[in-house]
Amino acid sequence: MNEVIEPNLGETLVFWICGGLAVVGALGMVISRKAVHSALWIALTMINLAILYVANSAPFLGMVQVVVYTGAVMMLFLFVLMVVGVDSSDSLIETIKGQRVAALLLGVGLTIMLVAGLGAGLSGAGTIGLDAANAADGGNVQGLARLMFSDYIIAFQATGALLITAAVGAMVLTHREYWQPRKSQRELSQDRFTDGGHPGNKPSPGVYARHNAVDTPALLPDGSTSAISIPAPLRARDDARAIDVNDITNVRRLTEGESE
C-alpha cells in the first residue's frame, strides 16, 4: 500500500466549494426551462470541474477542459440555441409514455452503480496524489505527452481519425456545389463599371398617385421612363407597366411653371 496523503484545509475547502457549485450547476441544467439557461448552468459545472482538476495536480486537463468544453463545445451549443431560437415555449408534455419513470429509474440505478462501484474500488486504496507521477517525466504536461504519444498512441490516433471523419462528414452534408465559378469582388466591380454596368444604386420603381406597384417604372427628368428602375425579371418578361403620355405631359407642364 502506498503512503496516504491527507488533503490539507485548502484542498478540502476547494473541493466542497467547487464540488457544491458543480452539483448546483448540474441541477440547474436539468431544472431550467430555457435552453440557454441550461447551457449556462452546464458551463458553470464544467468550469468548477476544471478547477477541481487543477487542484488535483492536473493543470493541463483543467485548462483543456475550459478551452475545449466551455469555450468551444458549449459555445457552439449556445450558438445553435440562439440561431434556432429554442425558447421557453418548449412543450413539457411527455411524448413517450412512461418516459419520466424510466428516466428516474435509470438515473437512480446509475447513481447506485457508480457509488457502489467506485466506493468498492477505492475504499481501501487511499490517496497517493499525482506528485510522483508528475515528477517522473519532469512535469504534468510532459508526463501526459509521453503517455499519449507512446502507450496510448493508437487510441489517440483513432480518436483523431474519428473526429476528422465527423468534421469532414459535416462539411460534405452542408456542401453546396456552384454551377460556375463565383465572381470575385474584382470581377463584380468590373461588371459594375464597364459597358452596360451601373455603378451606383439603381433608381427605385416609380410611385405615383395611381400606382405604387414595382412594375411602375420611374420617370427621368425629361419625362422618359427608366427601364432599370423595375426588377430584372419583370423587365425580362417585358412586363413593365406603361405610363400614360398625357400624365407625363401634364407633369411637365406643371413643373415648367405653366399655370392652368
Add this chain to the structure above:
Amino acid sequence: MSGSQFGLFGNDPWWLVIGKSVAVFGLLVLLTLFTIWWERRVVSRMQNRIGPNRVGPFGLLQSLMDGFKLAFKEEILPKSAHVGVYWIAPVISATAAFVAFAVIPFGPTVSIFGVETPLQLTDFPVSVLYVLAIASIGVYGLVLAGWASGSTYPLLGGLRSTAQVISYEIAMGLSFVGVFLYAGSMSTSEIVIAQEPIWYAVILLPSFLIYVTSMVGETNRAPFDLPEAEGELVGGFHTEYSSLKFALFFLAEYINMVTVSALATTLFLGGYLAPWPLSLWESANTGWWPVLWWLIKVQLFIFLFIWLRATLPRMRYDQFMKFGWKILIPISIVWIFIIAIARLFRDSVSVTNTQLLVGGAIVIAVLLIGSWLFQLRADKRDAAAELELDERRARPFDANAGGYPVPPLPGERFEYTSRRAMAAGTVATTTVAVAAPETTNEEAPDA
C-alpha cells in the same frame, strides 16, 4: 502545486499576494484610462485633429471624466431583456479581462520589503493555456449580452463574436505551439527566460505574425471589429447596454487589448528582457528596470492597435472568416510541421545543417512539381466545363427536363412570356440568357 522550477511562486506572504493583486488591478485600470486617451490623441493626429486637450494636462484626465459621466448616466433596461443573464454578461466580460492578467510577468525577481518575489502575480506549468481558457470564458460575456438584450442587432453581434473568437482562437493557439516547442514550457516566466539570447519574434517570425493578426481578431478591434460594426449592427452586442454596464464592456475591451499585447510581449518580444542596445548595459535586466522595458513593449503593441484602427477599413464578414480558416490556420499548421520536423532532426537525429537544407530543397521541389501537375489537371477540368457550358448555350432549354419543372442551368436560354402581352392577346416572347449580365442601359420611353 508548485513544482521545483516554480519555487518562488506560491510562497509569498499573504500581504504580498494582496498587494500584487491590487497593483495588477490598479495598473489595468490606469492603463485603460491612459489607452483611451492615447487612442483618441493618436487617431486625432492621424486625422489632422488635436483630440481631447481640455481636462487636465494634455487632456489626460479626459477618460477619467468620461468614466464618471458614464457611471452617472441613466440605466435603461430593455423590456424584452432576460434580466438575470443581461446583468451577468458585463460582469463575466470584465472579470475575465482582469483575471487573465494574473500570469503576465512584469519583471524578474525583486525584493519587496525584504521578501524575494517575482514581479508576477502567479505562474504555473500551463499558464499560457490559462490565458486562452480565460479568454474563452470572456466570450460568454459578449454572447450572453447579445442574447439577453432580446433584440436583433445585439443577437447578430453576439453570434458574430462567437464565430469570430472561436475561429481566431484556433489560429492563436496554433501560433503558441512554436513558442512551446522552442521554450520547452508553457509557463510565462520560463518562456521569457528562454528568450534570453534571442527573441521568438525573430526565430519564429511566422508564428509572431499569425499571433499579431489573430490577437486583433480576438479582441474585436478594427479592422476586425465586426461584432460591433456600427454601419451594420448599430453597436453590436452592447447596443442595449447603458451606464455602468456599458462601461464594464468598454473596460473589458481595453483590458483585453492590454492583455493580448502583454501576452505578445511575453511570448515573442522577450517579456521584460531589455532590447538589444540596452541589454549591453549589465544591470538592464536586474531590479525594477525590466518593468520599464515591459511597459514600452506593451505600449508599442497598443500603438499598433491604434494605428490599425486609424488606417484600415473594416473587413467584410465572409472575407474575414475565410481569412481565418483558409489562410491563417493552414499556414500555422504547415509552419508547425516545419519547425517540429526541423527540431526533431536537430535534436534526435544526427544531421548536419547541409543535409537538412538539401532535404528541405527536395521536399519543396516535390511540392512544386506536384502542384504544377495538379494545376494541369485543374486546367483540363476547367476546359471541359467550358465546353459543356457552350454546348448548353447551343441547345434550347427544356423546362420539364426529366418530367419535373426545373430552373435553367447556367448558359441555357429561357423564354419568358409577357403576361401583359398574353392578357392583351398579342403573345410576345423574350429570350434571355440567365447567366448573362443584365443589360442596364436606359431604354426608350414606354409611352
